[in-house]
Amino acid sequence: MERLSSSYIFNSAMSGLTKGRFDLVQSYEQISSGRKVLKASDDPVVSARILDMQRNLANIEQSERHAVTALNDLSNEEAVLTQVQSLILRSRSLMLQGANGTQGTENKTMIASELNQILEQVVDLANSLNSDGAYVFSGYKADEAAYSFTRDANDNIVSVVYEGDSNSIEKTVSPTLKVKTSHPGTEVFGNAPDDLFAQLIQARDDLNSDIEPSNIPELDDIYTLVTGGITDIGNRTNQVESAQDVNESVYLNQTAALGRIRDLDLPSAIAEFTQLEVNMQAINNTFAKVATTSLFDYL
Numbered sequence: 083m084e085r086l087s088s089s090y091i092f093n094s095a096m097s098g099l100t101k102g103r104f105d106l107v108q109s110y111e112q113i114s115s116g117r118k119v120l121k122a123s124d125d126p127v128v129s130a131r132i133l134d135m136q137r138n139l140a141n142i143e144q145s146e147r148h149a150v151t152a153l154n155d156l157s158n159e160e161a162v163l164t165q166v167q168s169l170i171l172r173s174r175s176l177m178l179q180g181a182n183g184t185q186g187t188e189n190k191t192m193i194a195s196e197l198n199q200i201l202e203q204v205v206d207l208a209n210s211l212n213s214d215g216a217y218v219f220s221g222y223k224a225d226e227a228a229y230s231f232t233r234d235a236n237d238n239i240v241s242v243v244y245e246g247d248s249n250s251i252e253k254t255v256s257p258t259l260k261v262k263t264s265h266p267g268t269e270v271f272g273n274a275p276d277d278l279f280a281q282l283i284q285a286r287d288d289l290n291s292d293i294e295p296s297n298i299p300e301l302d303d304i305y306t307l308v309t310g311g312i313t314d315i316g317n318r319t320n321q322v323e324s325a326q327d328v329n330e331s332v333y334l335n336q337t338a339a340l341g342r343i344r345d346l347d348l349p350s351a352i353a354e355f356t357q358l359e360v361n362m363q364a365i366n367n368t369f370a371k372v373a374t375t376s377l378f379d380y381l
Contacts, residue, residue: 128343135340141257142333149255149329152322155212155263160315162210162218163270163308169200169207170278170305174298176200177285181294194289201239201282205231208267208279219267220246228267229279238286242279244268256325261318270311271304278304 179185180193208219209227216224223246231242250262250269271278281304285295 132340132344135336135343138257139333139336139340142329142336145254145256146326146329146333148253149322149326151214152253152255152261152263153319155218155251155253156315156319156322158210158212159218159264160312160319162207163312163315166204166207166270166278167305167308167312169204170301170308173197173200173282173285174301174305177295177298177301180285180289181296181298183294187292190289190292194286197282197286197289198238201279201286204278204282205229205239205242208271212264216251217246218264219270221249221264221266222251223247224251231279239279240283242274242277242283244271244274244277255322256329259321259325261321261325262314263318265311265314270307272307276300276303278308 176193176197180190185193208229210218212218217226217228219228220226226245228244228246229242230245231239234240244267246266246268248266248268250266251264252260253263255261268277272280274280278301281297281301284297285301288295
């Protein structure tokens with residue numbers, strides 16, 4: 083019969099004790115954290131998958147934040163353009179009054195005064211800011227006012243110049259989709275020298291000079307641009323909302339998938355921990371006997 087050395091028996095018992103304690107501690111830590119994998123070295127493949135899925139979820143969360151901002155920006159621009167649209171219609175009505183051939187000089191001057199007030203409002207709206215403090219219609223030059231203007235000695239605006247560029251701000255509203263959230267001023271107010279501001283200035287000055295305004299067709303062209311801008315906003319809003327729906331669906335699926343490979347089945351883990359405790363007690367009892375047994379007990 084082969085004899086076992088006391089040192090071998092002791093070392094084997096110690097090894098079992100060490101492993102039992104390690105398994106028990108790891109099980110406890112898993113239960114405490116609710117995670118199957120506590121560190122990358124526990125399972126490098128699964129850890130890599132978890133990190134990849136967490137990055138995907140972070141990208142979706144960031145896209146959703148951008149989508150919310152995009153909807154706010156689009157809603158803000160739509161509100162501005164809707165006001166401009168109403169002001170253009172009022173201007174058209176005033177210009178028709180001034181052009182009907184029955185208005186005296188005094189009435190034409192009164193009409194010109196209201197057109198001047200509308201001009202002031204339109205310039206102010208064209209230099210609107212969004213919720214981030216950026217100029218809506220300046221393109222990429224969003225930290226600068228979209229339009230500058232000069233006044234005459236009577237404090238009337240006599241010229242308006244576009245200071246922005248021809249770009250539209252875009253936001254990434256899903257990991258695969260960018261949506262334009264603004265229009266450069268030239269796309270909705272027209273290009274100089276035939277833009278909305280020039281039409282209002284011309285009509286005002288004609289009426290103040292007792293001349294019937296003749297640029298209603300040009301004003302109608304600008305109205306078409308503004309209306310087109312509002313239509314664009316509606317289409318873009320639909321794109322963002324659709325992206326949000328996709329984001330939500332993907333996020334829920336990804337979260338569920340992540341949970342399956344990362345999160346612990348708590349009832350099973352508790353049952354396993356309980357069994358490990360029983361095993362550990364048995365190992366402790368065995369080790370205690372081995373530690374106090376002489377070599378002669380195994381001869």
